[in-house]
Amino acid sequence: MSTTAAAIFNRPTPAKRAETVVFWLLRLATYFVLFCAAFIFIDIGWKGGSVVFRTQAPFLNVPFLTEAPETLNVFTLDGQPRTMGDRAFRAFKATHEAELKGVRIETYVYSAGGIFPNIVGTVLLVAGSVLIALVLGVLSAIYLSEYATDGPFIRFLRLAIINLAGVPSIVFGLFGFGLFVIALDFGVSLLAGWLTMAFMVLPIIITASEEALKAVPRGYREGSLALGATKFQAITTNVLPYALPGILTSSVLSIARVAGETAPIMFTAAFVVRDELPWQVAKWTDFFFQGVMALPYHIYVVASKIPQNEYTRDVQYGTAFVFLFTVAAIAMTAVILRQRLRKRYKW
């Protein structure tokens, strides 16, 4: 009695001290991750936000979001520092030829104007490649999970798919360049970029879709078949609809991956600069065979220009901010769609 009473009083034992230390390690590790993520988001949010948002109505930097990138001209005239986009500067030069004589003009590529074509290009690239990857991926997943008989060949196929996930994106980029751009003669084009990136995210989509299909209870399949459904009818009416939310989860992951990648598109789909917007094509088939500007590639381009100063910084942070926002918005669409499907096909 008295020994129990003595023993249960809280006294530090080596085991307890070890636990306290471990507990703090776990906690610090988690907080460190949180801190890094918060730092990145706050830094981009703050510096990029100040480029994109304005304190007066309409509270948005409309030109930045609606215009194409331009070269920024910086010069000092009559003791006044002036900054001008290329088009404005040419107009100004035409009328102030004399005054500009002898004035030193610094130019910074793509630091004026906006990033509208890049936003459009990224949205197009993401939408097309995720769509292609979803169609191919879901079909393969259905084959693997519902039709294929497990054997050495199917195991090899699965291994190949998993290995595909480990291939560096630059290799995909060069593969796409070799196959689509050159061998199939698509040129640097949306189509080549779509296919390259679709292949890149296929492993994610196949694996996740297969898991989602496997999670649908066997009873739904057997129930359908016992009522005289063919396997295909059972899958389309009673398996696939319930797997869709899970499949869309994989598409959210792929969206983030596809939108963020620079390497696969720099050889296959991305232009540094292009004057026409994607819908300004002569005939509709040209749409698929045009290159586009894209946000991640633009960030790479503006970040690798020398010199770096306050003029170039704005466009870098602004682009990064809009980029994060665009990816979040596309991913959000998929999340909302998933939520709706979940509600509709509850099980």
Place this chain on the structure above:
Amino acid sequence: MRAISVAPAAPVDAAVRAIIEIDDIDFHYGPARALHDITLNIKERQVTAFIGPSGCGKSTLLRCLNRMNDLIDGARVTAGQIRIDGVNIYDPRVDAIELRKRVGMVFQKSNPFPKSIYDNITYGLRIQGEKNKGRLDEVVERSLRGAALWDEVKDRLHESALGMSGGQQQRLCIARAIAVEPEIILMDEPCSALDPIATAKVEELIHELKKQFTIVIVTHNMQQAARCSDRTAFFYLGKLIEFADTRTIFMNPANPQTEAYVSGRFG
């Protein structure tokens, strides 16, 4: 020996047609032999019960009757024939899809689809291409009445079937099976997850259904076999030990193993 109530002796009429003839069937899961030389006849519009301890092959045999085992990799009938209406159902010319329309199945775990009650019942007809609303409505009412469920659910046909009680879900699965108008209904331990009251309702239903359908039921519950079947087959380790009318199996079994099992000494 426990007292077991046995249903009033069914008219065991030698003239009743055998609709299913199982003839010397062997069945393998990969290399493992699950059924040994099973021969038995199932008579039209009777309830035939398969009993026996777990793993004795009774569910395997049941799933042979509508070729549900086709879906399991490596599972196959290795010898013998199963004839339904005189046709060997393992003949390569037989379409398993058509077969399953004629031989319905109710599973151990009730598996209503996560759709409305209405959509569950009409599923079988819709995949066959039936679109006529009037005809579908009619089938829904007839099937639900047939499964003694109509009065309980007629006001919530368009609500999810998952909101029903366990017993109702199982009766819905029966209604769904009879909606496609099969000739034979296979039931794989249909009451194993139900409470006694829900079980009693399903048993009552089985009694009603046999007026119209031939029923084969697998059960672990010997009282259930005694209460609702006309003939009972006892399986052990993949072999058919004894097959006779239910009264004989429970009151006067010929085989000592059968006697030991039905009296509760093993299994």
